[in-house]
Amino acid sequence: MTDSTASRGKFISFEGIDGAGKSTHIAFVAARVAAALEAQGKRVVSSREPGGTALGEKLRELLLHEKMHLETEALLMFASRREHIAQVIEPGLQRGDWVISDRFTDASFAYQGGGRGLDRAKMEALEQWVHPHLQPDLTLLFDVPLDVARARLDASRTLDKFEQEKTDFFAACRNEYLRRAAQFPERIVVIDSSKSIAEIQATLGGILDQLLQVID
Ligand SMILES: Nc1ncnc2c1ncn2[C@@H]1O[C@H](COP(=O)(O)OP(=O)(O)O)[C@@H](O)[C@H]1O
Numbered sequence: 001m002t003d004s005t006a007s008r009g010k011f012i013s014f015e016g017i018d019g020a021g022k023s024t025h026i027a028f029v030a031a032r033v034a035a036a037l038e039a040q041g042k043r044v045v046s047s048r049e050p051g052g053t054a055l056g057e058k059l060r061e062l063l064l065h066e067k068m069h070l071e072t073e074a075l076l077m078f079a080s081r082r083e084h085i086a087q088v089i090e091p092g093l094q095r096g097d098w099v100i101s102d103r104f105t106d107a108s109f110a111y112q113g114g115g116r117g118l119d120r121a122k123m124e125a126l127e128q129w130v131h132p133h134l135q136p137d138l139t140l141l142f143d144v145p146l147d148v149a150r151a152r153l154d155a156s157r158t159l160d161k162f163e164q165e166k167t168d169f170f171a172a173c174r175n176e177y178l179r180r181a182a183q184f185p186e187r188i189v190v191i192d193s194s195k196s197i198a199e200i201q202a203t204l205g206g207i208l209d210q211l212l213q214v215i216d
């Protein structure tokens with residue numbers, strides 16, 4: 001938990017390697033939470049990283065399409081995040097709204113740390129600098145075997161810079177995500193995303209019911 005005051009909203013992040021099915025489930029979760037919050041006059045704020053603010057979306061465009069030094073990439077991810085926290089996440093949580101973010105810092109550990117090999121100590125320093133007192137209340141980690149993710153990606157869209165990476169890269173990202181899930185089991189819930197969309201939604205419904213009990 002990030003805060004003990006009753007009126008503060010909750011922060012949920014979505015994570016997983018590209019093609020795991022994360023985007024497919026965000027609208028479902030947002031609608032479910034919004035329906036539960038309506039009676040209190042609270043809202044769901046859906047956002048994403050990199051991005052989520054006007055500046056962050058410009059950084060996203062660069063990050064997803066330009067080649068750059070690994071450390072530049074990590075710094076820009078955290079620059080986008082800093083803006084996102086200041087403009088969207090913290091104000092939303094303080095209003096009592098629930099904030100749902102398509103990716104947060106676990107993605108930097110997975111992609112820049114695991115995938116690209118940036119020293120974990122540097123990632124931890126950035127995390128401490130940018131959000132020393134903020135963590136998601138819940139992180140949903142959509143996990144699938146690499147071949148399943150690749151087949152889904154190839155069938156669904158034109159690939160960006162990250163999505164064009166090779167199997168080894170995604171294997172390292174996935175390992176780092178799973179390492180983080182083992183390190184923070186109270187925050188990160190691993191969802192078996194090789195199941196059908198209906199089965200996954202049933203699992204998500206159960207997880208949300210538990211989290212939503214706190215506002216009943
Ligand atoms: N559980 C699932 N079973 C079958 N196909 C899925 C499942 N989840 C997602 N997909 C499909 O896989 C593709 C990639 O899903 P998406 O949600 O965009 O992944 P991500 O956001 O994790 O990159 C989409 O075409 C989506 O419809």
Ligand SMILES: Cc1cn([C@H]2C[C@H](O)[C@@H](COP(=O)(O)OP(=O)(O)O)O2)c(=O)[nH]c1=O
Pocket residue numbers: 018023048049050064077102103104105107108109111112160162163
């Ligand atoms: C937030 C974040 C994203 N990324 C990468 C992961 C994704 O490949 C990409 C964009 O994420 P995403 O929005 O999930 O892509 P899409 O809209 O195509 O589903 O940015 C990082 O490398 N580090 C980060 O810190």
